[in-house]
Amino acid sequence: MQKLQALVWVVALVALPAGSSAADRWVSQGGNDVLNDCLTVAAPCKSLERALTVAVPSDTINVAAGTYRVRLELRNSTTLTLLGGWDAAFTTRDPDATPTVLKARPGALGDKRVVLAIAEAGETISLEIDGFVLTGGNARVYGNALLGYAVFESMFQDGGGGLYALGAGGSVTMTVRRSVVTRNRSSVVAGGGVFVGASLGGSADVTFDRVKITDNRVDYGGGMELLSKFGDPTPASVHVRLVNSIVAGNRAKGSAAIFALQDGAPCVLDLVDSTIVANRARGERDEDPEGAIVLNQATANITNTILWGNLLQPPGPGADLDVGQNALANVSYSDVGAAKEVAGGVLNDLGGNLSVDPQLVDFALAATSPLIDVGTCTGAPAVDFEGDPRPSGVTCDVGADELVP
Numbered sequence: 001m002q003k004l005q006a007l008v009w010v011v012a013l014v015a016l017p018a019g020s021s022a023a024d025r026w027v028s029q030g031g032n033d034v035l036n037d038c039l040t041v042a043a044p045c046k047s048l049e050r051a052l053t054v055a056v057p058s059d060t061i062n063v064a065a066g067t068y069r070v071r072l073e074l075r076n077s078t079t080l081t082l083l084g085g086w087d088a089a090f091t092t093r094d095p096d097a098t099p100t101v102l103k104a105r106p107g108a109l110g111d112k113r114v115v116l117a118i119a120e121a122g123e124t125i126s127l128e129i130d131g132f133v134l135t136g137g138n139a140r141v142y143g144n145a146l147l148g149y150a151v152f153e154s155m156f157q158d159g160g161g162g163l164y165a166l167g168a169g170g171s172v173t174m175t176v177r178r179s180v181v182t183r184n185r186s187s188v189v190a191g192g193g194v195f196v197g198a199s200l201g202g203s204a205d206v207t208f209d210r211v212k213i214t215d216n217r218v219d220y221g222g223g224m225e226l227l228s229k230f231g232d233p234t235p236a237s238v239h240v241r242l243v244n245s246i247v248a249g250n251r252a253k254g255s256a257a258i259f260a261l262q263d264g265a266p267c268v269l270d271l272v273d274s275t276i277v278a279n280r281a282r283g284e285r286d287e288d289p290e291g292a293i294v295l296n297q298a299t300a301n302i303t304n305t306i307l308w309g310n311l312l313q314p315p316g317p318g319a320d321l322d323v324g325q326n327a328l329a330n331v332s333y334s335d336v337g338a339a340k341e342v343a344g345g346v347l348n349d350l351g352g353n354l355s356v357d358p359q360l361v362d363f364a365l366a367a368t369s370p371l372i373d374v375g376t377c378t379g380a381p382a383v384d385f386e387g388d389p390r391p392s393g394v395t396c397d398v399g400a401d402e403l404v405p
Helices: 048-054
Strands: 024-027 060-064 066-070 072-074 078-086 100-104 115-120 124-130 132-135 163-168 171-177 180-182 194-199 203-209 212-214 224-229 237-243 246-248 258-263 267-272 275-277 280-282 293-296 299-303 306-308 311-313 321-323 328-332 340-342 346-349
Touching: 024 048, 048 060, 048 066, 048 072, 078 100, 078 132, 115 124, 115 171, 163 171, 163 203, 194 203, 194 237, 224 237, 224 267, 258 267, 293 299, 321 328, 321 346, 340 346
Parallel strands: 024 060, 060 078, 066 100, 072 115, 078 124, 100 132, 115 163, 124 171, 132 180, 163 194, 171 203, 180 212, 194 224, 203 237, 212 246, 224 258, 237 267, 246 275, 258 293, 267 299, 275 306, 280 311, 293 321, 299 328, 321 340, 328 346
Antiparallel strands: none
């Protein structure tokens, strides 16, 4: 296949030199990139791109509050931590009070994703993103173009305007904490806010911890798409965990919250103490409507999670959960709306489940909510979305919020 000749901005991270050690790097809007290694708080760099250029594996890049126009693309093996939410003097870090916003800027081929991690054969990328807002992205090219191939291949036709993680023969491991993925879209097929995929024997393992995925748009998978394709001779694999996270207000023609597709390789979605509400799917005429979470051959393990009040037009039975062909959903101690459909898959009720109005106020449980003290603490995180202790009552609540009496 013929390689594209387009110029691409790619952050090239070299191997850790002998005798060197990991360091903190610093970035601020008042900084300076010229001949700067970003190593002192007193003289930070101005851009994340500069910090990534000089960073070595195992570095931590600390970013002060403000809005940064970026396209961060990692393509070589590395281990990095990105910490946002610092105040201007780097004395305190509070992503809520002093947000660090990464707003997409156009890259090669007009593509406008915010953060990309792509591991091809032999590459291993480990990335932690903590305390950022990822916004303004628009995935405008197919994944095969990102890999440099001019020939269209359906296995890479996916979006991820805010965050794109692809193990294309290599391995991507990522943790996203205390962050927001909002107001992104995709001009290709699926994955408005987030895309996590693997093919060619690669793997992608991503954890979202206390993350909001809101107000993203696309045709399918408004909040997120998971896609695992076959590999030869080694199967690819995708594993995504949402813990203490909120997926809300996303829009799509189908699968407005999350679309998980397995095509000959493992694809697993774990939802733990999360809240999936108010996502809106509007199907096209003469198409079967698909709801908030759609599983196609994939597996979902759903525990202590609210999956309720998602909208589907025209109305259909799977507004909240659609367990499609050869898919498996294991559900326990969760509040799943009556609008669920099993169409060729299996829905296992493992006990402790409800189907009631959760009584939410801005994604938090009202004092009268029937989901208070009815969850399980087995496998539950020690704190909730806001950092409050879990449990705060007799036992754990259901959803991302733990009501503090």
